[in-house]
Amino acid sequence: MNLMDVKDLKVSFPVAGGLFGRPKAWIRAVDGVSLSLKPGETLGLVGESGCGKSTTARAILRLVEPDSGSILVDGTDVRTLPREELRLFRRRMQLVMQDPMAALDPRRTAFQAVAEGLEVHGLAPRSEWRDRVRALFELVGLSDDQLDRHPHEFSGGQRQRIGIARALAVEPKLLVLDEPVSALDVSVQAQIVNLLEDIQERTGVGYLFVAHDLGVVRHISDRIAVMYLGRIVEEGPAEEICRDPRHPYTRMLLSSIPSMSRGREAAVPPMGELPSPSNPPSGCAFHPRCPIVQDTCKKERPTLLESGEGRLCACPLWAGTAI
Amino acid sequence: MSLLDVRDLSISFRTAAGPLHVVDRVSFSVERSSTLAIVGESGCGKSVTAQSLLGLLPPKKTMVSGSIRLDDRELTNLSFERWREVRGRKIAMVFQDPMTSLNPLLTVGAQLREVLALHQKLSSNALGDEAASWLSKVGLPDPVARLAAYPFELSGGMRQRVLIALALAGRPELLVADEPTTALDVTIQAQILDLLGSLQRELGMGMVFITHDLGVVERISDRIAVLYAGRVVESGPTEQVLSNPSHPYTRALLDSVPGFRPRNGRLASIGGNVPSPSAWPPGCRFHPRCPSAIEPCSRTSPESVVLGDRARACHNPMEPRA
Numbered sequence: 300m301n302l303m304d305v306k307d308l309k310v311s312f313p314v315a316g317g318l319f320g321r322p323k324a325w326i327r328a329v330d331g332v333s334l335s336l337k338p339g340e341t342l343g344l345v346g347e348s349g350c351g352k353s354t355t356a357r358a359i360l361r362l363v364e365p366d367s368g369s370i371l372v373d374g375t376d377v378r379t380l381p382r383e384e385l386r387l388f389r390r391r392m393q394l395v396m397q398d399p400m401a402a403l404d405p406r407r408t409a410f411q412a413v414a415e416g417l418e419v420h421g422l423a424p425r426s427e428w429r430d431r432v433r434a435l436f437e438l439v440g441l442s443d444d445q446l447d448r449h450p451h452e453f454s455g456g457q458r459q460r461i462g463i464a465r466a467l468a469v470e471p472k473l474l475v476l477d478e479p480v481s482a483l484d485v486s487v488q489a490q491i492v493n494l495l496e497d498i499q500e501r502t503g504v505g506y507l508f509v510a511h512d513l514g515v516v517r518h519i520s521d522r523i524a525v526m527y528l529g530r531i532v533e534e535g536p537a538e539e540i541c542r543d544p545r546h547p548y549t550r551m552l553l554s555s556i557p558s559m560s561r562g563r564e565a566a567v568p569p570m571g572e573l574p575s576p577s578n579p580p581s582g583c584a585f586h587p588r589c590p591i592v593q594d595t596c597k598k599e600r601p602t603l604l605e606s607g608e609g610r611l612c613a614c615p616l617w618a619g620t621a622i
Numbered sequence: 623m624s625l626l627d628v629r630d631l632s633i634s635f636r637t638a639a640g641p642l643h644v645v646d647r648v649s650f651s652v653e654r655s656s657t658l659a660i661v662g663e664s665g666c667g668k669s670v671t672a673q674s675l676l677g678l679l680p681p682k683k684t685m686v687s688g689s690i691r692l693d694d695r696e697l698t699n700l701s702f703e704r705w706r707e708v709r710g711r712k713i714a715m716v717f718q719d720p721m722t723s724l725n726p727l728l729t730v731g732a733q734l735r736e737v738l739a740l741h742q743k744l745s746s747n748a749l750g751d752e753a754a755s756w757l758s759k760v761g762l763p764d765p766v767a768r769l770a771a772y773p774f775e776l777s778g779g780m781r782q783r784v785l786i787a788l789a790l791a792g793r794p795e796l797l798v799a800d801e802p803t804t805a806l807d808v809t810i811q812a813q814i815l816d817l818l819g820s821l822q823r824e825l826g827m828g829m830v831f832i833t834h835d836l837g838v839v840e841r842i843s844d845r846i847a848v849l850y851a852g853r854v855v856e857s858g859p860t861e862q863v864l865s866n867p868s869h870p871y872t873r874a875l876l877d878s879v880p881g882f883r884p885r886n887g888r889l890a891s892i893g894g895n896v897p898s899p900s901a902w903p904p905g906c907r908f909h910p911r912c913p914s915a916i917e918p919c920s921r922t923s924p925e926s927v928v929l930g931d932r933a934r935a936c937h938n939p940m941e942p943r944a
Contacts, residue, residue, distance in 0.1 A: 489878035489891035518880035555812035557837030
């Protein structure tokens, strides 16, 4: 059984305006996304800023309410859970955010931050908190004497370790990581990526890893889903996606990354910018930037179709088109 | 003679707790039509170095020593008035965040015309034409209409293009770019890097490119200077340094970037954290994190050793990788 099954997820945001801030229009940020994740695996979700990847992650945790679609996590239908049950179910799915300074309460010590989940979910008597937190600190590579320090006394990488310990305190099955290493220096990034891999090996937790950096995502993910303007355009095993990208957008993305594009510099010269979701292009949303665009692309919206063993691609032209 | 020659540049901040030495005897040079990348992690002093090249550090709060020569003219002792002749005309800068660097209350055209008018005497009509031609030069679609746009109406990538036009409008000989693509998406970053490269070929300017991204370094620069804790630990032609780093820090940095080398299990991470200027370690500042530290590293600071085109400051340099 899959740890996570998301089907046809749609999320919209109101555009405020008009008298008394009544919504003038709605922007569809996530437009029919389906994703699945096996226990102990990592699914990387990549795309440019504004593509809807963070909204997708938040909707799965129901931090924003989806319009429609189904979300199954660990066999439970998250989308229809009533408030109180949802609160209890959050034990099974946790979030690690990008900016660990903003994610931690500056007035509470690292111990208090990590123990909060134990308290909320009643997982251990107060007398055991200290030992539990100490064990979590060891797991994430922090030392005992740092338990009673405040967030400002830690470096960025250490704060992210606290954020991870806090999420792990309630023993979740699914960890949603939203750009967890983007704010860190490269040398520290590698420490956190290695730590996440170790934790997965030891606890079997599944990761939904949201990031814009394909280098990091390629390294940590078993599978990668590429998102463009609210939709998944390509999905498949991480190495295959990076070695043999099929959707023209994935190719453009890969040839944009200096360190991953050696030898194919001119594969797909990046051009144009991500259009606004308030006014999406007709047909295939990528067509204004696509180097192999055809007339049909402007009219018909392509569907995500199987393009080989375990791979999906939302471009009917991928086969037989040399780029 | 080099376009820019920086020798033994040291910068300290005056603080209540005494001087904070953030940059320590840094030397590098930049040739015409070529690009030097200054690479390092946060807190290594790379942005402060960039700002000192344009005399942007507050004089009351900072102490700068050493020499910065541009076209054989010493910049470190220039008066405020003299600096005005140099900035924009001789040396210009592009910053990381294009939103805070533009005036939100003025149209793009007004800001560009202001800069152009400082550098050349032109009629109002000619100024407008010149402004539009700069916007088209930096690849903004529909430049004439864009002159009337306010910064908030432009995307991040377009704002960065406008900033580049503003910086280059005085036809400077040297452009200092401080993480100009860090805030942008990768597809936009690639476009901006291409743009800077083609403008450099067209205008023949030298460029100092500050970044933490080794992939960007590889794509844009001819030479590289790796900064760690306020010191240059290694410098040389980009290709040679990246393919065969001789300082352990450079190699560790290369190995810790996922995707830079083929995936082979774990990332080689560097233990510990980037030290802060208030607590630089003694001796070689990298020694507490260095996998190849030997006995003298913790006591004496290694001097820079020049070997042909390259230089390094290390007691125990790496053997060339097979």
